[in-house]
Amino acid sequence: MSYQKPSRPATPRRRFTRRKGCRFCGDKALKIEYKEIRTLRYFISERGKIVPRRISGNCAIHQRRVTEAIKLARNIALLPFTAGQSVD
């Protein structure tokens, strides 16, 4: 995509593409679990959306596990469904 926002010249373009390849394939010790929100935070956007595979770089198997873990974490209020709500 060649679309460039002219108003933001200094923004780093490569947001999620820092790491090429699947993080979980590279690091077997890294667990995908709904309780490990520190890991999962990396795979949700500011808005609370799940980051797609083409950006996160995960392989299909691990992306599916990440997705399932995020959905479980959302259910029990560890992660937001959306960032639109304000919590005191």
Next chain:
Amino acid sequence: MRAYETIYIVHPEVVGDGYNAVIDKFKGILTDQQANILKVDEWGTRKLAYTVKKQGRGTYVLMAYEANPTVIAELERRMRIDENIIKFQTILLENGYEDTSLPTEDQESSDDSEDSDDENAE
């Protein structure tokens, strides 16, 4: 017997004796039905990602146990009745129980939020 894990959120205003009573109550429900409790992990009070029953905070408790499937139905039925429980979730541990470290209070979003001001920046 299968390994399950139930995570539930206790009302944040339930503290001290009342809080311990809630935990003991649900431990009792499990043991009464011949479930084998593996771990009870109290995460403490933490912020919820969204409000649940008008509460922005909640006290998380994680129970891992081995039980028959019928036990889950009874446990969840009792949790629904109890007003001190604001949310709960039971999952089946497919690979059996394995000990995991305790997650701490939110300390992330340091490198995540700084450079992510525009979602559609592609």
